[in-house]
Amino acid sequence: MFYALLCYHQEDVVCAWTKEEDDAVMQKLAVVQERLAKAGKLGPVARLLPTTAATTLRKDQDPPLVLDGPFAETKEQLLGFYLLDCADLEEALGIARELGAANPGGSYEIRPVGLFVDGGARP
Amino acid sequence: MDEARAIGTTLTAARPQALAALLRYFRDLDLAEEAFQEACLRALRTWPQNGPPRDPAAWLIFVGRNVALDSVRRRARQTELPPEEILSDTEDAEADVVARMDGAHYRDDVLRLLFICCHPELPATQQIALALRIVSGLSIGQIARAFLVSEAAMEQRITRAKARIARAQSGEGGVPFEPPGPVERAERLGVVAAMLYLVFNEGYSAAGDQTQAREPLCEEAIRLARLLLRLFPAEPEIMGLAALMLLQHARAAARFDTDGAVILLDRQDRAQWNRAMIAEGLALLDKAMRHRRPGPYQVQAAIAALHARAEKPEDTDWAQIDLLYGTLEILQPSPVVTLNRAVAISKLRGPEAALAMVEPLGDRLGGYFHYHGLRGALLMQLGRTREAREGFMTAISLATTPAEAAHIRSHLDGLK
Numbered sequence: 001m002f003y004a005l006l007c008y009h010q011e012d013v014v015c016a017w018t019k020e021e022d023d024a025v026m027q028k029l030a031v032v033q034e035r036l037a038k039a040g041k042l043g044p045v046a047r048l049l050p051t052t053a054a055t056t057l058r059k060d061q062d063p064p065l066v067l068d069g070p071f072a073e074t075k076e077q078l079l080g081f082y083l084l085d086c087a088d089l090e091e092a093l094g095i096a097r098e099l100g101a102a103n104p105g106g107s108y109e110i111r112p113v114g115l116f117v118d119g120g121a122r123p
Numbered sequence: 124m125d126e127a128r129a130i131g132t133t134l135t136a137a138r139p140q141a142l143a144a145l146l147r148y149f150r151d152l153d154l155a156e157e158a159f160q161e162a163c164l165r166a167l168r169t170w171p172q173n174g175p176p177r178d179p180a181a182w183l184i185f186v187g188r189n190v191a192l193d194s195v196r197r198r199a200r201q202t203e204l205p206p207e208e209i210l211s212d213t214e215d216a217e218a219d220v221v222a223r224m225d226g227a228h229y230r231d232d233v234l235r236l237l238f239i240c241c242h243p244e245l246p247a248t249q250q251i252a253l254a255l256r257i258v259s260g261l262s263i264g265q266i267a268r269a270f271l272v273s274e275a276a277m278e279q280r281i282t283r284a285k286a287r288i289a290r291a292q293s294g295e296g297g298v299p300f301e302p303p304g305p306v307e308r309a310e311r312l313g314v315v316a317a318m319l320y321l322v323f324n325e326g327y328s329a330a331g332d333q334t335q336a337r338e339p340l341c342e343e344a345i346r347l348a349r350l351l352l353r354l355f356p357a358e359p360e361i362m363g364l365a366a367l368m369l370l371q372h373a374r375a376a377a378r379f380d381t382d383g384a385v386i387l388l389d390r391q392d393r394a395q396w397n398r399a400m401i402a403e404g405l406a407l408l409d410k411a412m413r414h415r416r417p418g419p420y421q422v423q424a425a426i427a428a429l430h431a432r433a434e435k436p437e438d439t440d441w442a443q444i445d446l447l448y449g450t451l452e453i454l455q456p457s458p459v460v461t462l463n464r465a466v467a468i469s470k471l472r473g474p475e476a477a478l479a480m481v482e483p484l485g486d487r488l489g490g491y492f493h494y495h496g497l498r499g500a501l502l503m504q505l506g507r508t509r510e511a512r513e514g515f516m517t518a519i520s521l522a523t524t525p526a527e528a529a530h531i532r533s534h535l536d537g538l539k
Contacts, residue, residue, distance in 0.1 A: 010179075012136040012353075015346055021132070049399070052352040052365065053406040068410060069356035075178060104129050105175075 002043065002113035003084045003092040005099070008076040009106030011051055028102035036084070036095065043083030043116075051077050076106060083113065130170055133179050134163050138260045139350060141183040143232035147300055148188055150292075152239070152257070152285060155187075161194075162187035180229075230354035231302045237315040237347070239298050242288055249284040251322050251340075256281050259343045268336040269325065312355065316364050316420065319344050319351075323368045333524075334379060341372045352407075362411035363421030369404035370427035373397040385530045389436035401431045419455045422447050441470040458487045462494060465501075474504040492521040496531055508538055 017025070036042040051070040058065040070077060082099075086092040089110065096108040138159070145155040162183040176182035240254040252270065255261045267277035291297055303311060326340030348365040355361055377391035408424045426447045433439040448464035462484060469477035478501045481494070488494035499514030515535050522528035 010133075010136065012350065013133050015349055016132050016136040019342075021128075049403045049406060050349055052349050052356070052362075053403050053410070055410055066413070067357075068362075069353075105133075 001086060001088065002116055003086050003089075004111045004113050005082040005084055005092070005096055006078055006109040006111060007080040007082075007103075007106065008074075008109060009079050009103075010075065011077040011079065013105060014079060015050060025103050029099060032095075032098050032102055041085045041095070043085060044118075045080075045082050047080040048078065079106075083116070126171055127167070130167060130175065133175060134166060134183070135260055137180040137183055139233050139236065139258050139347070140180040140229050141187065142257070143236040144180075144184045144229070145187050145191070146236055146239075147232050149191060150300060152289065152292075154191060156257070157194075158187035158191035159183065161190045165190070228302075231308070233350065233354060234303075234308070234311050234315060235298060235300070237318070237351075238311040239288060239292070241314045241318045242291055244291070245284055245287060247321050248325075249280060250318050251325055252277065252281055253284045253288075254318060254322060254347075255340070255343060258347065261339065261343065265336075265339060269329075269340055271333070312351070312358060312361065315351070316348075316361060319348055320364060320368070320420075322347075323372075327371060328524075334375075334383075338375070341368070341375070344368055345372060357414070359411040359414040359416050360418040360420050362407045363418060363424045366404040366407040366411065366424035367420050367427055369400045369407070370424060370431050373400035373404065373431065379526065382529075383526055384533075385526045387530075388430060389439075393434065396431070404428065405431065417450070417454070419451060422451045422454060426451075439470070441467045445471055458484045459491070459493075462488060462491075462497060465497065469501060469504075474501040477501050478505065490521060492518055492523060492527060495521060496527075499531070500534065503534065503538060512538055 014022075033042060033045060054068075054070045056067045056069065056071045058067060084092060084095055086095065092110050096110055100108060141162070142155055142159045145158050146152060149155050149158065165186055166179075166183065170176075237254065237258055240257060241250050245253065248270065252266050255266050255269075256263065263278050263281065264274050266281075267274045270277065272280075323341055323344035326337040326342075326344065329337035329340075345365065345368050348361065348368060351361050352358070352365055373396050374388075374391060376397065377393070377395040378386055380386055404424065405428055408421065408428050411421050411424070426444055429440050429444050429447075445464060445467040448460060448467060451460050452464065462481065465477045465480040468480055478498070481498050481501065484494060495514050495518035499511045499518055502508075502511035502514055512535065515531050515538075518531045519528050519535075522531065
């Protein structure tokens with residue numbers, strides 16, 4: 001089963017990390033990611049730029065409305081995601097705990113993936 | 124990151140909002156700061172046991188307000204403080220505060236706090252120091268190091284600036300605590316944006332061994348610009364300001380050599396530029412331009428973006444940069460803008476055309492390091508060695524940092 005691990009965190013806190021703190025977290029996460037990749041469990045991983053760089057297209061009106069900022073105003077923001085190939089929820093939760101140990105605060109939402117298309121484009 | 128450090132970061136992140144709301148309650152900066160400080164101490168004591176609250180800013184506002192009210196009452200008559208357990212179990216009350224404090228409240232509170240630091244009677248350096256101390260919560264020591272003064276001197280400077288503001292706030296010209304109207308809000312945003320860019324430039328203009336002490340200024344300015352953007356998400360000039368700072372700061376690692384000497388844009392190792400910052404800057408500029416309300420920050424960001432987009436210096440779109448400086452000359456006429464435009468002209472049409480643009484600026488920029496530096500470089504390209512040497516000598520005498528002087532001296536060495 002493919003799972004999406006959606007990373008939520010308070011953006012103002014993450015933006016207040018010093019460069020050293022940020023680098024340290026990224027380094028710890030890279031160790032876990034490398035192990036997952038070797039085990040063939042790691043799909044695409046993305047860290048999203050701050051929500052201030054986001055734009056929302058609201059389709060509930062015609063023509064759709066373009067709004068500055070993220071879709072929802074929430075206490076924690078979607079800051080990144082992983083796609084993981086796991087046997088079951090237990091395994092996905094285990095990986096989330098491992099990643100969580102490297103990355104303080106925030107929450108992970110674990111969502112099974114219904115459809116995955118690898119369009120092949122790379123940044 | 125250990126727990127105390129994580130709590131520290133959370134407190135830093137919550138500071139502008141919490142302090143701004145406390146200022147609205149108490150209408151007194153010292154009392155608001157005291158209340159925030161006390162709330163932070165309680166957070167450090169109770170969060171490790173009870174876990175961090177759902178909304179740290181609301182918790183700090185709630186607890187800060189209660190402690191400050193208590194101490195006011197206690198001064199009036201000696202009464203007992205409530206036991207700490209009551210204060211740390213604030214879930215319901217906290218939810219109540221959050222419900223009453225919607226986004227609109229937060230944003231005008233934070234804007235007011237920043238705006239109060241920009242009092243027009245305070246010189247720019249004091250505005251910057253005050254904002255860094257009050258809004259960002261940088262220590263007096265950190266700020267003193269950034270400004271190359273002693274801690275005692277900086278302490279005194281900030282105390283004086285605060286007293287000046289307290290006087291203004293209690294008099295006729297004080298910043299009112301009612302929510303501002305749309306025109307006032309736009310004016311405040313403009314003033315605050317200018318102050319944030321001053322903070323940034325104070326950090327950005329550092330050179331040599333000063334870069335380390337001043338780098339936090341650039342980072343703070345960017346953090347506060349992002350905060351403003353979260354509060355006012357549809358303001359193209361705030362997007363432009365954030366983009367401009369990100370695109371400039373992205374070059375930080377490539378701007379100085381190991382001896383601390385300046386490396387000019389066309390000699391920088393572009394592989395050292397921070398790609399994530401560039402991506403964020405370009406995204407913000409993209410968003411800003413959709414509004415079709417150009418302004419000086421957006422135009423300057425667009426110029427920085429053209430440099431950021433060029434993989435090699437020779438890929439730089441100088442024609443577009445020339446056009447953008449032309450726009451900036453209209454939006455914000457200044458001889459310094461024309462001087463910068465002359466650089467684009469020199470790349471497009473050669474040193475002679477650029478020199479013709481630079482010479483008339485002598486009256487107004489005669490005391491400006493970069494004027495003589497550029498003029499000398501253009502004369503050097505034209506083979507007018509004697510005049511070039513004179514220009515460089517004048518530039519050195521006007522240099523404000525050793526790195527600037529060293530840079531010009533390297534030109535002089537090349538003249539022989």
